[in-house]
Amino acid sequence: MADTQNIVVGVPRESAPGERRVALVPKVVGRLRSAGLNIVVEPGAGGGALMSDWLYEEAGATLGDPWACDVVVKVAAPTDEEIGRLKPGSVLIGFLGTNPQENRLADALINRDVHGMAMEAIPRISRAQSMDALSSQSSVAGYLAALLGAQHLTRFYPMLTTAAGTVPPAKTLVLGAGVAGLQALATARRLGAQTTGYDVRPEVAEQVRSVGSRWLDLGIEAVGEGGYARALSEEERAEQLKRLNEAVIGYDVVITTAQVPGRKAPVLVTEDSVTAMRAGSVVVDLAGETGGNCELSVPGEVVVRHDVTIVAPLNLPASMPESASELYSRNIQALLELLITDGRLMLDFDDEIVAAACVTRRS
Amino acid sequence: MADTQNIVVGVPRESAPGERRVALVPKVVGRLRSAGLNIVVEPGAGGGALMSDWLYEEAGATLGDPWACDVVVKVAAPTDEEIGRLKPGSVLIGFLGTNPQENRLADALINRDVHGMAMEAIPRISRAQSMDALSSQSSVAGYLAALLGAQHLTRFYPMLTTAAGTVPPAKTLVLGAGVAGLQALATARRLGAQTTGYDVRPEVAEQVRSVGSRWLDLGIEAVGEGGYARALSEEERAEQLKRLNEAVIGYDVVITTAQVPGRKAPVLVTEDSVTAMRAGSVVVDLAGETGGNCELSVPGEVVVRHDVTIVAPLNLPASMPESASELYSRNIQALLELLITDGRLMLDFDDEIVAAACVTRRS
Amino acid sequence: MLVQNLAILVLAGFVGFAVISKVPNTLHTPLMSGTNAIHGIVLLGALIVLGLGATGTLDQILLVIAIAFGTINVVGGFLVTDRMLGMFKAKEPKQ
């Protein structure tokens, strides 16, 4: 824990392949500076998002080694090598991964005497909304998912009556209408698609309608804790798949976002469903990172199976790096404001947000 | 010219690289069949558009050699080898290219005693609207251009007020508001962008407003013949560039569609303009085929210059092959209906459409 | 008596003004026709003058004509108005 009044925040360049985001954008650097923080930015940190070093300098940051700072803010989890460069007693903030298999990371941090704050573990409560990076990045992903669908579909999204005939509107189905799903629905509808949403949480029906979409009711409910869905029982799963198989036919674009915290993503679109879809249709699978909602998804790739294009992007928000980084930076800023009291960095474990987000609190 | 009552129409597989469209889609094959035409489709002709051979067979076509038919319908111009396979006396329909340098093609067709009908030469008159393939393909291009902009922009198109701050709407400028330009404006606006249109034809102002966009008035008018723009004089060009340079700054996405028939596309976005644009912005240049409206465009490629992404796609409609082919097929169908009177193929050169579209009429 | 009649006249005028504030154009003609039928009330004038003993052949002829006129005004007026209003009568149920 840093004792100096002058807290220094480090912003490394993201090393994960394809990661174009950056943990702090110049605009937010400026704000943190005026709040009394010093910011050290690794040269080229904003390059992926097309933000040059001099923008950071202009905002008041210094270029240098970010790893030696009191607080290091990242997007993706650090490599072992990077962990080795962290200053003992410092705080690391980022998507650190809370899955059991990633406990390795927590151990490494504890060994290094570094506090790790996982952005994805921040509870979904009203007070924490401004730090909710899952929401902010899901918004980006949902928006981009709708665009990906439009791009890969061999047809128009909107209806078009022209001298060369009428093109009917594309029918778009979104499975899993959380933050990303709703955004995908809204975006597809904006583009003129006919949109339908589905989820296992029944309260979502009203939300789906509130973005002007239809609600697909399959009669299966599965409400879990903290606003999340729970995993389905075997029977429910089978029933759901049966009904979904029937429902999916006739849709031109199927966007899937279904996740259950801490588990493999549920399979919602089977090979049978894909076969039954019209040639040229598209499946956009946002659950690629946790295995995919579509049986045929190849995470990170675009494949054509049975004349249907299946897109399973990994790390979609990284492909709109500026906005994604900007929103993420604001989340980081809000978290920093919570952690810093009277100019001192303080992890107050009585605060439910801090307690939930800290992955290294074991002692 | 075919004398038999039984006219046979051939649909070859497109050979041009990246051309995913097909001249007739199964739906239109069915219609032509019921109008008494026989259709021969080259195996795999619809493959690029994800339309399988059996869909064609189902619609009543036979698979076989399309080049020996009375009428051959294509999208792109044929290669020399393909011309060699055409039956003397037959009719070839497609985008044949009417530019001076392509006269070679007309000569080759004449040598082979084949009538060439160029889709792009059909006059823009009311009666010919259903055959107007330029319009139908421009619609596709305009729609996709807006999507390309959204995809390459590092920011959101729409405004988004979220717990992690507010993202302002992207400002989109469309230079050249013909068919493609208007469609791009409408599509970008649907996605939530703030849209502005510009053209040298003054009557376009009202049309730009009629899709809910602003009109950028630079005070330069250049109305040509047949509803097209004329080329600008040297002075006008300089003046236009000067004013555009100022105007372009501040836009996040610039989509250019400006064309002047039979000429190289005018340069509207200079390197200076690109340099002045905000990092992460995008230029989508639809005039790539005729050299591009942006100085820095590399036709067919996506390049990043001065932190601005410059996209200059070639043959954009081919990336939405089903809708593009469907509209194109309907244009072909309308033209065939004009050419066939009482079951006989007849090129009536008194008809202004036929006269204008035929590129081999010299004798 | 005269002044009370005046009061009545003024009040009736206000009623007339107040009743017709906003009438859809389609009802202009029926309304005109309806008010037209109402002023057929002049029939009463003719009835009273004849009934209370007008004498002389010419006067009686004139009054019979006046009664006929008034009757035409009243009877024809209401009937014609009703016919004009035909379109508002039966809106058959929709699918």
Added chain:
Amino acid sequence: MLVQNLAILVLAGFVGFAVISKVPNTLHTPLMSGTNAIHGIVLLGALIVLGLGATGTLDQILLVIAIAFGTINVVGGFLVTDRMLGMFKAKEPKQ
């Protein structure tokens, strides 16, 4: 005379009905207050009875009270209505 007064009564009733067809809620209270002031016209009754020579001290006292009452009704009524209508008076120019 009585029947003519009856006719006047009925006509006035119609005027009253016809005038108040649709009033925004905000005007309900001012309108009530305005009509309230108008029925202060009873003042006239008191004036006539006293002015045309009511005799006897009690009667005169009662009538003076009635006149005072009527005056309060009229004067206060109109003034209070006007104050209620204050918000509709001056809409200052907007930016």
Added chain:
Amino acid sequence: MSWLQDPVTIQCLYIVAFALFIYGLMGLTGPRTAVRGNWLAAVGMAIAVLATALTPGMGNWWLILLGIAIGTAIGIPAARKVKMTAMPQMVALFNGVGGGAVALVAWVEFRQSHGFADEPAHVSIATLFAALIGSVSFWGSNVAFGKLQEILPGKPISVGRLQQPLNLLLLLVGVACGVAVVAGGTSEWLMVGILVSSALLGLMVVLPIGGADMPVVISLLNALTGLSAAATGIALDNTALIVAGMIVGASGTILTNLMAKAMNRSIPAIVAGGFGGGGGPSSSGPVNKTVRQTSASDAAIQMSYARQVVVVPGYGMAVAQAQHAVREMAKELESKGVAVYYAIHPVAGRMPGHMNVLLAEADVPYEHLKEMEEINGEFSRTDVALVIGANDVTNPAAHTDPSSPIYGMPILNVNESKSVIVLKRGMSPGFAGVDNELYYDHRTAMLFGDAKKSVSAVVEELRAL
């Protein structure tokens, strides 16, 4: 039964009668209550006649019945058989005979009272006023009838610059005779002078007015007849006459004003026309073609009583950005049980799919959008085709005129529907630059103005229904 003949009873019946008139009239101002309103007024009339019949001392029953019989025999068939298109002239005629009755009664009163020898001034003044106005109304209405029935030429007939002085002179003669009578003159020639001069006045005022303005003139004459009836009531001290006549006079005046406004005319201008003054023709458009104009309220009523309305949007809707208003309108209509569809022509607007973009923005359900081929068979079953800023795509010249630049273009056959309402700003042509015959069709009515403003006005009217 003697209490029945008590004057109080009769007066009370009169009160009931005029209450019914008023109540009926209130009903006549709204489409839902109009039919009943008319019959209530008729019941009121029956009560009034009955009450009069009860008057003590009534006689001459045979003559009375004769008159009523004649009137009924003429009135009922006339009202029954008249064609819907001839309604206005029928109203003119009925109004005229009403005025005639007033004039005749006034004349007889003069004769019976020997020139009002023993009557107070108000009786003579009221009677003479009734005579003058009634006579003007009778002759004026007959001219109006003649013009509309095309017995007289519809074009203005005037004596030129002399018109105005002549009319004033006639009025003066009539008034002078009246003043002479009030002042004590008892010669019947004075009365005849009034009747004749006012008859001439009626003729001279209405003859110079064009056919298009006739409805307004008839309404004005109607109001005048009402006033003359009220005057008769004053003279005869009959409450029913006073109230009924005055109500008609007042409401008729307002109505005349409303009608004139709806036709973009002013009453003074029309009457000035009658007096030889200004006031051009009210119809616009090419010389020998006329278009029929309509108003937002009419369009609203027509559509709300339709079964099926087809909206035909065009470039004008886009220019006006009226899509949201259109959607509002459709919703109002649907809530009234009207089926609403949108006919989307392939080239409506200025870019492929132009209408789609706009209507999707306004959240119009896709199922309501109909393609040309699909909807063209529907127009014959459509009550109202509402053309919003579309022009070329509805132009029948595409079918009929080989020389037209749009010849051969498929169009929306809006002219097959029972009626067509066209919303545009003026008579300017569309993209193709050609005139549109549709606008001159007898089934077509134009609602001029910016499409958004017009549609919003229609929405408002629909809500008020």
Added chain:
Amino acid sequence: MSWLQDPVTIQCLYIVAFALFIYGLMGLTGPRTAVRGNWLAAVGMAIAVLATALTPGMGNWWLILLGIAIGTAIGIPAARKVKMTAMPQMVALFNGVGGGAVALVAWVEFRQSHGFADEPAHVSIATLFAALIGSVSFWGSNVAFGKLQEILPGKPISVGRLQQPLNLLLLLVGVACGVAVVAGGTSEWLMVGILVSSALLGLMVVLPIGGADMPVVISLLNALTGLSAAATGIALDNTALIVAGMIVGASGTILTNLMAKAMNRSIPAIVAGGFGGGGGPSSSGPVNKTVRQTSASDAAIQMSYARQVVVVPGYGMAVAQAQHAVREMAKELESKGVAVYYAIHPVAGRMPGHMNVLLAEADVPYEHLKEMEEINGEFSRTDVALVIGANDVTNPAAHTDPSSPIYGMPILNVNESKSVIVLKRGMSPGFAGVDNELYYDHRTAMLFGDAKKSVSAVVEELRAL
């Protein structure tokens, strides 16, 4: 100057006076004409008083002037000084004294005519009717005043199950005394009996009615006073009294009905309450907190007279899909010169940017959307904050209640604006499931119902203004 005292002149002045009343009343029904309407009616009253003063044979001038002086001395300061919030009870008081005047005049008439010894039946009936109603009105109004002024307890006071029979008995006694007088009785005790029994009736009927229903009751008593004035007019054969009284009686009845409807109450239910029958309290909400309801027309008027309106959309707007209607409303307001902004809370709705998507669909210009930080400083300059289906994002508990689940969340400070109108369907909480103190604020009024329906109703009202 003798013609001035001619009865015809006086009657004509009366006609002018009541014409002014009617014209003034017409004015009072619209916000633009109300102020002038009130003054026209006042001028009418002045003319009526003047005309009466001209009546030949008027005397007792000193006494008359004394009465007027006393009335003016009390009336003017009372009307001037009363607080805006105390207006209703002031109206009740003024109405009461009017009724009192009627009753007193009736009493004196009885005394002067020695029990109507030589008067026709209609005079005695009318006078006794006036006495009864006037007295009820006087006492009833005073109770209403006392309740509203909190001199009497606001809660219903009733004698339980005996209420109804008792009231009927009192009415019967009054009527019986009246019948006795008409039948020829001349004892003053009969008159006193009428006055006393009706006084008790007035007290007993109004006492059991709750404070919330008072405005309706006052309006009803107002209409009754009008009727009693008309009756006095019949008795005194005074046209001005008849017309003015009857107009107030009729319009007052309609107005009472409108008021009751606007409060979702029925007059019978309220009066039945007075007679000991049903009719619960009219306000909803938790026991010791009450919310104030408003109507679409009020919201419309309030906003149209505002300088700046801030719309606060929330999830409810999305559920109702009210965005297009909201845009329409803003346009109407803007056309009236009102500045309209939208305050977009970062987490309004259920997904990031939820409001943006909807408002963009409705074509709201981006410049009108204001972020929280930007608009929070504006609320103190805002006349009306219109909260459309937003709840949590306006909940002051986020600032004030550390135990609340939303404590610490930044909110839109709508409670700083001059007044707040909240559109939602009922009192159910939002996403966070907590009650919202804002709704019980004295500056807040609730407009219950589906947001789209409510906004559309407001649009309609705005258009009608």
